[in-house]
Amino acid sequence: MIEFENVSFNYMRTDEASVKNVSLKINNGETVLLCGESGCGKTTLIRMINGLIPHFYEGQMKGRVSVDGTDTTKAELYETAKVVGSVFQNPRSQFFCVDSTSELAFGPENMGLPEDKIRGRIDSTVNSMKIRDLMDRNIFEMSGGEKQKIACASVDTLNPQVCVLDEPSSNLSLEAIEDLKQTLLDWKEEGRTIVVAEHRLYWLKDICDRVVCLKNGETIFDISMKEFKTYTEEKLRAYGLRSVNENLSMIPIKTEHMSTETITFEKLFYNYRNCDALQIDRLEIPRNEIIAVVGPNGAGKSTLSKCICGLMRGFRGNAVIDGKKLKSRNLLKNSYMVMQDVNHQLFCETVMDEVILGMDEENEDRAFEVLEILGLKEYAGRHPMSLSGGQKQRVAVASALLSDKDIILFDEPTSGLDFYNMEKVAQLISSLRGQKTVFIVTHDPDLVRRCATVVLRLENGHVKNTNSDGEMKGYGTEKEKCYSAVV
Amino acid sequence: MDGVMTQKKTNEKLGGKDLINIGIYAAIYCVIMTAVSMLGFIPIMMPMLSVLCPLIGGITMMLFYTKVKKFGMITIITIIIGAYLWITGMGYWPFVFGIVCGLAADFVAKSGNYLSKKKTVLSHAIMNVTIFGCFLPLYLDINGYFSSRTSFGSDYVEALTRIFRPWTAPVILACCFVFGVLGALLGMHFLKKHFEKAGIV
């Protein structure tokens, strides 16, 4: 049983408390969904259950948190680890070993269990999760979904009574979410207590029994899933939540294309050492539209985006814009990628320096104009790294606009965002329509339906636009034809 | 359970978090070091290692020093860097130097309670003497080594000893130390300019 008694916490170097006076009781075997907009305190609650607060993240804490009668604030982390297993948001930063078998053994090894017992546990986990084919492999070469499976499996080998998951689906494709769902259902069947903090709610509606919603660090409702499912869309929006019955179809907005101009990519071929990653002979894209690139992991989306940006070494294809033939080198000059981790592309000391860095002639007035449009004017003197995630993304977009790029490419711009922030990103991207050709590589159907005007579905390195995602997954009801890109 | 529960147990042994931090910064440092030595791939550029490594590595190390609160962390990271140099083929001297310099650097930093800026700079400079270990085999017993290769002729030996003259050894040693100081100052400058604002200190 997990019990919070009048718990408050604020992180070091912040003034506002992230959790205020929360009391909550979770019974054994219960499956609880924690939801709410970004910064509502759900991650903080999760970190209290697994003891990372106050042992890892420092700050001021009041109240008592107990799991199965032991106080997690007093027990050492490795003691709590025997009872509570945790899965985190980012699949690429939560594994400790390089190969998957050692990773599964890592937890039990820390507990000092005897060797044969560890092997036994690994065996039973591998069997129950059906991951035999993932064993003895390099985790760095796995896809995000496979990595997340390994993360779940390595929790499973510790055999904890309580499992907590902190936004486990944010970096996963729709297919991988289905796998994760199955794992959780299995755990539930075994009678484990599960607490999930999530933004995407649709996949949890058959798993969780209870929904706790937070806002500004306080609980605003605590109801059963049955009741929660009856909430209308409007009511959910008021709490900043995404839909429970999410429409998973990736259908573009129905509009006329703004111009008849096109960009043609020729010879989009690329292959890695032993497999073809991309095989598109010719791809015609309407210019200045918003193109969503969707498809399962490993379909060649990131290869395609790297080729489009001219970042792929050894890529021999070209693009034709305005009748001019652009090779890799010139593509690099004409395109800009807003990366998933925006921190990679922020170099300077102030936002202003940052946006004029790539300009041919440094023109502060124009920079101010663009910053104003993007709502960043008052931050011009701030250090870009000190901004919030969304603002950083805007800074990156500003520098793309100011360096006169034709093509802007977004790599997973909405992973891990709540409804408000996702909508903001959608607005930002929509506002670029008509001036720039925008590509979005994404798994997020909400985003696609809000701003994309063309959907490009990739499978095994080929463009496949015959059916939309919605029909395939069966969640959506609409059956509309996509605006197919001319292949 | 009221009040602050931060890590005030300074005199305890190293915890998991400290050990992981050591590993992470050692990894960053070693990648930088490898990249720098790639830059000077022309072997004659090798002495540049004693200038660039302390200087650029200083940025990483100053960030690491902000995480150091217990005795042993600096010793371990220096030993690891020495061991890395060893297994990437620089000979065992960096490893030996790593143990000695690491301990010395740790004691210096500890005497300032891991807070004093001057002591931090000095400690970083001492730490970087480890890099001198890479060059030591070139000076040690140089005649003895090359005398076994007399097939190359005496001209060769003479010319080589002319390049690796004994007086260059203290110069390289001094380089390590001085640029260790400069690297620490550069790192501190970066801390203030970027990392504190980015909130990762």
Place this chain on the structure above:
Amino acid sequence: MEKALYNPGKLDRGILMDPRTKLLLLITVTTFALGGAGGRRCENLVPVLCMAPFLLLFTAKRFKTAIIGIILFWGSSTLLTFANAHNMGGFLYYIILGSCGVLGRFLPCIMMGRYLMESTTVSEFTKAMKKLHVSDNIIIPLSVMFRFFPTVIDEADSISCAMKMRGISIGGKHASKMVEYRMVPLMTCCVNIGEELSAAALTRGLGGEVKRTNICKIGFHVQDFIAISLCLVPWILLIVDVVK
């Protein structure tokens, strides 16, 4: 290519040797080939020791690395002989001497180090360290380090991509700030990922007081004994020398 550097896959590792044997080989090569210990008595053994890393790289199926190494090694010694034979003088001679001399000495060691890193998994390495009674205080940071190498390289790659898109290059107008532009995002990203990594490791019980186990199986085989006896020869010669 970069990704495989420190993370050997199970399939293409060639003959398996105990990591301890590999360490002994490395120590021997660095001591006798690089350090020049043993003097004239070991003279004939040095070439054998120098070729050992290349041979081992072949068995680990790192053909490209091995061939490049051999060409460099052979090339530098040929160049030296050539320069000597023609009695070259002046500045060029010194450059050739310096470059080739250093390259010839360091190359076998670098190759041996590469072989060690490319053919050993992290858990094998930690197990070997454990058997050598190294403290956990060193083993844990070392294994984190090996885990973190590919991440740092990945991040550095992404950052150089971002720099290319912004037109920041050595030839460009921002050349003076190259170090800053590279280091600041690299440090920020790595520290953030590191933070997440430590949180994940701690919730899985790292740093407890119990003795860690390791399920990896390592041990000495025939090939180990052959390699060890090869290594022992120069050491015995050295000891005999010292005793005399």
